C-alpha cells in the first residue's frame with residue numbers, strides 16, 4: 001500500500017477545519033501531519049483529535065513553518081490575509097497547497113497564479129462535486145439561451161459568512177458570462193436599490209441572502225419570455241467541501257507546479 005499523504009490543515013478549529021479533520025481521520029490514504037490556527041486561538045497546544053475523542057498525536061500550532069516541515073500538502077480554509085501568508089510559507093517549504101478560502105482581491109489572485117509557477121495549487125471557491133458540475137451546466141445553458149434571457153445568480157449562506165456575493169456565486173457568474181461571450185466584469189450588477197430603471201439586457205445580476213445555518217444554496221435563473229430555467233445546488237453538510245478539498249489534495253500528489261481548479265480535479269477539462 002502507498003504511504004499516506006501527509007496533510008496539514010490551516011484554520012483547523014474553524015467550521016471547515018473541523019469537517020476536514022473528521023474526513024482526514026476517516027481516510028486511510030491520508031495522515032494528519034500538522035494542524036494550524038492563529039496564535040490568539042485558545043486551542044493552540046491541544047491535540048487536534050481531542051474534539052473527536054481521539055489522540056491524533058498532532059498538537060494545534062500557530063507556526064505554519066514548523067507544521068510544513070516534511071508535509072506533502074496544506075489544505076487552507078481561513079481568511080485571505082492568512083491564506084496569503086500560508087501561500088508564501090508553502091512556496092518556501094516547497095509544499096503543495098489546496099486553497100478553499102474565498103474573498104480574495106484581484107491582486108491576491110494574481111499572486112496565487114504567480115506562486116503556482118513554483119508549487120502546485122488547487123484553488124476553487126467551491127470544492128463540491130455537485131457545484132463543479134453546476135458550473136459546467138450554467139455555461140452550457142447560458143450559451144444556448146444567450147439571446148432573450150436574463151441571467152440572475154441568487155445565493156444564501158449562514159449568518160456568519162463575511163463575504164458577499166459568495167465565491168461560488170461569482171464563479172457561477174463567470175461561467176454564465178463565458179456562455180454569453182462576455183467577461184463578468186463588464187456585465188455584473190451586484191446591487192439594486194431605489195429607482196434602478198429597467199433591467200439592461202446582457203447583464204448578470206446577483207442577489208445575496210444571509211441567515212441561520214444554511215451551508216450554501218446557489219441558483220442561477222435564466223428568465224425569458226414565457227419561461228425560465230433555474231439551475232440549483234444545495235449543500236446540506238460541510239463534508240461535501242471537505243471531501244472535495246481532500247480529493248484535490250490527492251490530485252496534487254504527482255503535480256510539481258501549476259494552478260488547478262475543481263474542473264481539473266474531476267477531469268472535466
Ligand code: NAD
Pocket residue numbers: 010011012013014015016017037038039041077078079081082099100101102103124125126127128241
Ligand atoms: P471559520 O470562521 O469557521 O474558520 C476560519 C478559521 O480560520 C478559524 O479557525 C480561524 O481561527 C482561522 N483564521 C481566521 N483568520 C486567521 C488569520 N488571520 N490567521 C490565521 N488563522 C485565521 O470559517 P469557515 O466557515 O470554516 O470558512 C473558512 C473559509 O473557507 C471562508 O473563506 C469560506 O468562505 C471558505 N469556504 C470555502 C468553501 C469551498 O468549498 N471552497 C466551502 C466552505 C467555506
